[in-house]
Amino acid sequence: MMDSEARQDLIRKYQWASKIRFLCFTLLFLFLMLMKVVGGYSYLNAALVSLIFVEAVLNQPYNFFLKRVNLYRFQFYQMFVDIVSISWVIYYMGGIEAPIVNIGYYVVILWAGVVSDISAVFFAVVVSVIMYTAVIILGHFGIFPHISHFSYVMPLPHLFSLLLGHVSFLFAFGYFSARSSQLAKQLERRKQEESLRHTHKFLAAGYLVGSIAHDIINHLVAMRAYVEILLEKASSGPAGDDQRMMVDGLKHIKDAERNSVDLLAKLMQFSQKPKEKFVEVDLHHVIDDALELTLPIRKMADIETVKEFVPQSPMIMGDKDQVQEVFVAMILNAIDAMPKKGKLIIRTLSLLDNELVKVEISDTGVGIKRDQIERISEPFFTTKESGKAIGLGLTIAYGIVARHKGKIEVQSTLGVGTTFTLLFPMALKAT
Amino acid sequence: MTPFKILVIEDLEDIRKLFELFLKKKGFETVGAADGAQGIEAAKNEKPDLALIDIRLPDINGFEVLRQIRDFDKTVKIFMLSGLYTEEQEQEVLRAGATGFINKSEGIGAIVDRVVKILVS
Numbered sequence: 051m052m053d054s055e056a057r058q059d060l061i062r063k064y065q066w067a068s069k070i071r072f073l074c075f076t077l078l079f080l081f082l083m084l085m086k087v088v089g090g091y092s093y094l095n096a097a098l099v100s101l102i103f104v105e106a107v108l109n110q111p112y113n114f115f116l117k118r119v120n121l122y123r124f125q126f127y128q129m130f131v132d133i134v135s136i137s138w139v140i141y142y143m144g145g146i147e148a149p150i151v152n153i154g155y156y157v158v159i160l161w162a163g164v165v166s167d168i169s170a171v172f173f174a175v176v177v178s179v180i181m182y183t184a185v186i187i188l189g190h191f192g193i194f195p196h197i198s199h200f201s202y203v204m205p206l207p208h209l210f211s212l213l214l215g216h217v218s219f220l221f222a223f224g225y226f227s228a229r230s231s232q233l234a235k236q237l238e239r240r241k242q243e244e245s246l247r248h249t250h251k252f253l254a255a256g257y258l259v260g261s262i263a264h265d266i267i268n269h270l271v272a273m274r275a276y277v278e279i280l281l282e283k284a285s286s287g288p289a290g291d292d293q294r295m296m297v298d299g300l301k302h303i304k305d306a307e308r309n310s311v312d313l314l315a316k317l318m319q320f321s322q323k324p325k326e327k328f329v330e331v332d333l334h335h336v337i338d339d340a341l342e343l344t345l346p347i348r349k350m351a352d353i354e355t356v357k358e359f360v361p362q363s364p365m366i367m368g369d370k371d372q373v374q375e376v377f378v379a380m381i382l383n384a385i386d387a388m389p390k391k392g393k394l395i396i397r398t399l400s401l402l403d404n405e406l407v408k409v410e411i412s413d414t415g416v417g418i419k420r421d422q423i424e425r426i427s428e429p430f431f432t433t434k435e436s437g438k439a440i441g442l443g444l445t446i447a448y449g450i451v452a453r454h455k456g457k458i459e460v461q462s463t464l465g466v467g468t469t470f471t472l473l474f475p476m477a478l479k480a481t
Numbered sequence: 482m483t484p485f486k487i488l489v490i491e492d493l494e495d496i497r498k499l500f501e502l503f504l505k506k507k508g509f510e511t512v513g514a515a516d517g518a519q520g521i522e523a524a525k526n527e528k529p530d531l532a533l534i535d536i537r538l539p540d541i542n543g544f545e546v547l548r549q550i551r552d553f554d555k556t557v558k559i560f561m562l563s564g565l566y567t568e569e570q571e572q573e574v575l576r577a578g579a580t581g582f583i584n585k586s587e588g589i590g591a592i593v594d595r596v597v598k599i600l601v602s
Contacts, residue, residue, distance in 0.1 A: 263564075264537070264564045264565065267564040267565070267585065267586055268493050268496060268564060268585065269495075270586075271496060271564075271585050271586060271588065271589060272493070272495035272496050272499055272589075274588045274589070274590075275496075275499040275502075275503065275588065275589035275590060276499070278588070278589070278590045279502075311586040312586075315565055315566075315586060318564070318565050453542065
C-alpha cells in the first residue's frame, strides 16, 4: 500500500506531466500548421489532426483517473500511449526523415526516471525502441504505406545505420535517466533525513535545557533559604562594620539568586515542551505515524519493514506526540544499527488479559555490546559516530515511557540484532 | 492545642531539610519523605494536617501521590510544589484535588509564611 502523502506527491507530478504533454502536443500542432502554411506540406491530414486531438483529449479524464487507480500500473499504460502517439507522429512525418520528433521518446524516458523507478525507465526505453524500429521498418518495406516528403527511398545500409544509432542513443539515454533519477532521489531522502534528525536534536536540546534549569532552580532555592537563615542571624547579631558588611553581602547574594531564578524560569518556559496531554491513544496509529515520518530514511537505508499487529487496537493513556517521539527514536536507532540493508520488525502483543500492551521493535543490525546495554539510557551515551547523535534519544524515550507508567527492555546479540521491548499499561475501558 | 503536623515530600535533601527547619522554627511538627512511596506511607501513618508534594519525584509522579493520598484522606490540605509556574499547571493541580499550587522559586521562607497563614486561618 502506498502511503497517502507519497501518493499525493505522485499525483501532483503526473498532473504536471499531463500539462507538459498537452503543451508539447499543442506546440507540435501549431508548428505543423505553420509548416503547412509556409511550406505547403500536404501531409497534415486527418490522421495527424485526430492524433493530436486524442492526446489533448486524453488529458481530460486523466486527472479523474489519477485519483482512483493504481498509479504504478497506470503510469505504464500512460507511457505506452505516449510512445505509441509519438511513433504515430514520426510515421506520418516520414519515419527516418523526421529525427527531431524522436525527442518525444527522450521526454518520456526522462519523465519515467524523474517520477518513477528503473523498471519504468527500462519499459519506456524498450517500448520506444520497438515502436520506432517497427514504424521505420514497416514503412520502409511498404507493409505500412510508405510516407516520404522528399520522394526519396533511403538505401537500406544507410537506414539501418541511422536506426541503430537512434536505438543505441535511446538505451544510453535510458541509462543516464535511471542513474540520475536514483541520485536525485537519494539527495532528496538525505535532505529529509537531516531535517528529521535536526528536529530530533532540537527536541533533545530543549529537554536538556529544561531539566538542567529545573535542577539549578532547586539548588538556588536551597541557597536562598540558607542565605535567609544567615541573614536573620547576622541582622540580630551585635551591630558594627562587620555585621553591616555581612548583611549587605548576604542581601547581594539573595538578589543575585533571585535574578538567576527569574532568568532560568524564562529559559525553562522557552524550552518547555508543549504541555503533556494524556488522552486515550491508539498505539497502532502512533506507530504508523512514526513509520510514516521515517519512511524516506527507511527507504534510503534499504530497510524492509514488517508489521505484526494484534487485531484489536491497543489503547493506552498517553500523550500522542511524546509516544510518537519514542517510536521515532527507536526506529532511527534501528536504522542506524543496520548500515547495509536489514529488516525492521514491529510487533504488538496484548498481555495479561488486555492489561498490558507489549511492543517489540527488532532490527537485524550490528547489535549492542553487553556492557553498553546497561548504559544505553544514560544521557550523552552514544555508540554512533560523533556528529550523528548526541546520545539523548533513548534518555528521552526512557523518560517518556516512565511517565506513561511503562517499561523498556533491551535484548541484543552482536551481529544478529537488537530487540527493544516496550510495555505500556492499557487504558481502562470506560466504566 | 497540639501543633499542626506538616508532611514534606521532596526528593532533594537540602530543600526538604530546609522546609522542615523553617516549619519547626514556626512551631510546627514536620515529617519528611524522600519519595512518593514513603510519602504515601507517611500520610497514612502520621495523619498530617498539610502536605507539600514536589511534582517531580524519583519514583512516582507527584500527581499520582496526590491522588493516592486523596483516596484515603479527603481533609488534608495538599500543596503541590514545582520549580516553574504555569497557569495550566496550576489548573491541573487544582483539578487533581490539591488545595493549591506553590512555585518553589518564591523561596522557602515565603512559602512557609504562606502555609502558616493558611493553617492558622
